[in-house]
Amino acid sequence: MRVILISYSAQGFALLHSVCERAGHTPVAYLHARSLRPGEPTRHGAGDVVGEIVDALPNGMDLLIPGRKSALPHIVAGYQADLIVCYGFPWKLPPAVLRATNLGAINVHTSMLPKYRGPIPVNWAIRNGDKEIGVSIHWMESEFDSGGVLAQEAGITLGDDVVPQPLWEEVDRCIERLLPRALSLAVAGSPGSPQEEGSATYAGWMEPEFSQIDWSTAREVIHNQVRAIRFGSSGKSGPVATVAGRRLRVLRTSLQPGDGIKVMCGNGPVWITESVPVTDSQS
Known part of the structure; x- marks a missing residue:
């Protein structure tokens, strides 16, 4: 072929x-x-x-x-x-x-479809506090990530500090297992398993407000916000917050007591364990 x-x-x-x-x-x-x-x-x-x-x-x-x-x-x-x-x-x-x-086109997507259709499914899984992701291989149709699923596997763990390279290496190993099966089914003319539209969610680009921390939000939401932006920037960036009158780019937080700045959120404290000052040019 x-x-x-x-x-x-x-x-x-x-x-x-x-x-x-x-x-x-x-x-x-x-x-x-x-x-x-x-x-x-x-x-x-x-x-x-x-x-x-x-x-x-x-x-x-x-x-x-x-x-x-x-x-x-x-x-x-x-x-x-x-x-x-x-x-x-x-x-x-x-x-x-x-x-x-x-025959058409098949696509490799890093989520358990129909969950997290769209361009950045892993980032949204981290944002939502999911414990794991998966890989789906599906037929491509006119709408994003909506075609019949040919092969699918869950079980890729998301730790508290998700480091891109080891995660993508595990994703690649999963693709190596799934793609031969999907190719065989494609050659055989299989339509794949239809997706349940009622369970579909969309993982689009993050809204601009996501780059700013609102301390009235729940501490788990803020922690996952920092995790998601850290992952998306390979550890180089984070959301901006005002802490004791200073503007900081928050690179890492903890829900457990630790060395760093303790800040009260909407439902309890979070500890900023890594941050950098925001300069005027970055404001």
Whole structure:
């Protein structure tokens, strides 16, 4: 089977490529989004990511970096592919793209669908205090993350301090287990298990207010707010709060007594164990 791979990084492409090849399928092109939405400016850092992808490209492999999606159906159709395999693509693929291969497209999503459809499911799981996440591989349809589920596995633990690299390594191991099964089912024409629409939730981009701490909120909510932003920034950032008249960027908190600043929240104390001052230029 000829497959087009869509992913967010060199590591993502390498994972999909190796699993597809071991399953007896041939990747014929890579596709990567340089912007969060079609037609928008290239996102910060995209050049470095593209450089890493190019450095790791297999010999003869095409890398497609579209700026808009109107030409995608014709480009995809030109590869005469059987299937698109996607893992990490922020755009909604038009139906014409999904019809441009013989079988359609499948997507790897880091949640137990139908929970947390959308672009940042892990961040929302941390924000909501979930103890674990999972991986789902599903058919792509016109709406985000709504197609029949071909393979699914839970049990990836979210600790109190979620460090991105070990978490994504565990996610990758889960994908290595699930993707061969999903590919076999796709070849066999399985529609997958329908999702329960009544249980669907959406994990969209965080609202601007999420970057500020409101100390009247419950302490668990504030702790998870710090955890989610810390995870999303790989430990480099956190929400801003005013503490004793000083503006701080809160990088780490504890619900248990610890070294740091004790602050009363809506239902009890939280301890700020790591923070940095907010400068005037960051306000």
